Amino acid sequence: MIRFALSKGRLAAESAELLARCGVDTSVLQEDTRKLVLESADKKFGFFLVKPSDVPTYVEAGVADLGIVGKDTLLEEDKDLYEMLDLKLGECRLCLAGYPSRRDTLTNPHLRVATKYERTARRVFLERGEDIEIIPLHGSIELAPVTGLADVIFDVVQTGSTLKANGLVVLEEVFTGITARLVVNKVSLKTKSGEILPLIQRLKEVLA
Ligand code: PRP
Numbered sequence: 001m002i003r004f005a006l007s008k009g010r011l012a013a014e015s016a017e018l019l020a021r022c023g024v025d026t027s028v029l030q031e032d033t034r035k036l037v038l039e040s041a042d043k044k045f046g047f048f049l050v051k052p053s054d055v056p057t058y059v060e061a062g063v064a065d066l067g068i069v070g071k072d073t074l075l076e077e078d079k080d081l082y083e084m085l086d087l088k089l090g091e092c093r094l095c096l097a098g099y100p101s102r103r104d105t106l107t108n109p110h111l112r113v114a115t116k117y118e119r120t121a122r123r124v125f126l127e128r129g130e131d132i133e134i135i136p137l138h139g140s141i142e143l144a145p146v147t148g149l150a151d152v153i154f155d156v157v158q159t160g161s162t163l164k165a166n167g168l169v170v171l172e173e174v175f176t177g178i179t180a181r182l183v184v185n186k187v188s189l190k191t192k193s194g195e196i197l198p199l200i201q202r203l204k205e206v207l208a
Pocket of ligand 1 (some may be wrong): 138141142155156159160
């Protein structure tokens with residue numbers, strides 16, 4: 001059996017649809033259930049439904065053979081696994097954003113940056129030689145500049161509608177081409193190559 005760690009949330013439906021197009025029986029994923037471990041009817045595939053930020057952990061540990069997760073999460077988690085394929089799903093950008101009237105904010109030597117990508121933000125500003133304060137948050141990041149908790153945010157922007165609804169704009173695109181990726185456990189790629197490699201080939205054909 002091939003075991004997948006799949007991201008719950010915005011990538012879930014698109015990931016299931018892509019796998020179905022590759023011949024994976026994903027009908028069990030359509031069920032309205034609170035179960036977190038699911039199996040395809042033919043028992044060829046298992047699915048673990050996990051928070052996006054936990055997908056790399058499951059794949060690195062080998063509990064899951066394969067995972068589908070955003071590049072933003074891979075940058076942040078920096079786990080020991082193979083990133084095999086860009087699945088071109090859920091494209092977004094990792095940006096610094098804030099108030100349009102304060103475009104000079106980024107040069108503030110005591111910049112306060114709110115983010116759920118703490119390690120990535122730290123790396124970005126370290127490379128620039130800038131000493132900033134990171135304010136780690138878990139969600140609703142746009143609220144931080146609005147309430148004065150932070151000067152700017154470092155966050156994913158997809159449609160831009162959350163920024164717009166809160167009066168914020170992109171100040172700088174830091175990483176573009178943030179899409180879902182297929183990741184593979186290093187041992188599984190060897191021990192289950194007979195199942196994994198044909199699946200990767202089918203994914204490539206469907207994506208082409
Ligand atoms: C993400 C991100 C932004 C929003 C961007 O949050 O943190 O808030 O999506 O998307 P948009 O550009 O299409 O508006 P998510 O919806 O995952 O929820 P969260 O606030 O709970 O992290």
